[in-house]
Amino acid sequence: MELYQHFRKEEHPFIDQVLEWKEMVSRQYAPKLTDFLDPREQQIVQSIAGGAEDVRAFFFGGAPFVERKRVFLAPPYIDPEEEDYGIVLFAVRYPAKFVSLEHRDVLGALMSLGLRRGKFGDILIRDGEIQFFVAAEVADYVRLHVETIGKAPVALEPLPLSAAMPLAETWEEGTVTVSSLRLDAVLAQAFRLAREKARALVESGLVKVNWKVVDKPDFLCGPGDVLSARGFGRCKLFSVEGMTKKERWRIRLGRQK
Structure with a gap:
């Protein structure tokens, strides 16, 4: 199916789930409320159901500024109220x-x-x-x-x-050097891990870049990337500031408080 070509293999089961939801709403003319989804999952729902004529997708997580949201999939004639999101x-x-x-x-x-x-x-x-x-x-x-x-x-x-308390993202920022912009190298520096430990986390599927699982340690990170490792938290690569005389990359990293 051509749809799957645009997504990583590990995302295919979730895509199947979204297709099932969409089919159910379309067939039964009844709404479907999902669990809280992360931004990547919301993107997938939007790409699959967002442009459909017979199903509409609405997103709400309890407040306008939140990251994780429930999705209300509904026939065209239904507009959800706040309480419908449960x-x-x-x-x-x-x-x-x-x-x-x-x-x-x-x-x-x-x-x-x-x-x-x-x-x-x-x-x-x-x-x-x-x-x-x-x-x-x-x-x-x-x-x-x-x-x-x-x-x-x-x-x-x-x-x-x-x-709900409105929050601005708060990061502990600092400039550090890394041997390369590979995911395992940046992760090791951000969370003060041995490179081998960082590599193992990545290969075990426990690391996400921009809310998407990345299991390749040699994945190259870039400015703006948000990295998370299960059990360690989240960090953000704010900028790449060039090379040092010792040919190491100088980067500005932030770790979420």
């Missing part, structure tokens, strides 16, 4: 004076519940305040079972979606 916003109440929690602590606690990542939207952290979006169908379960994050006791308080 999204709940929780604030995390914890002793912030005594404990510092990071994005990975919150995500780790949520994933330990045994739910799919797709049931959770963006995690918002600013000045010690923490909020996160969750699919309404699992919100009660999450609220009941999340009692600690890290070593801190927590309570989850539902908030209206309008109370």
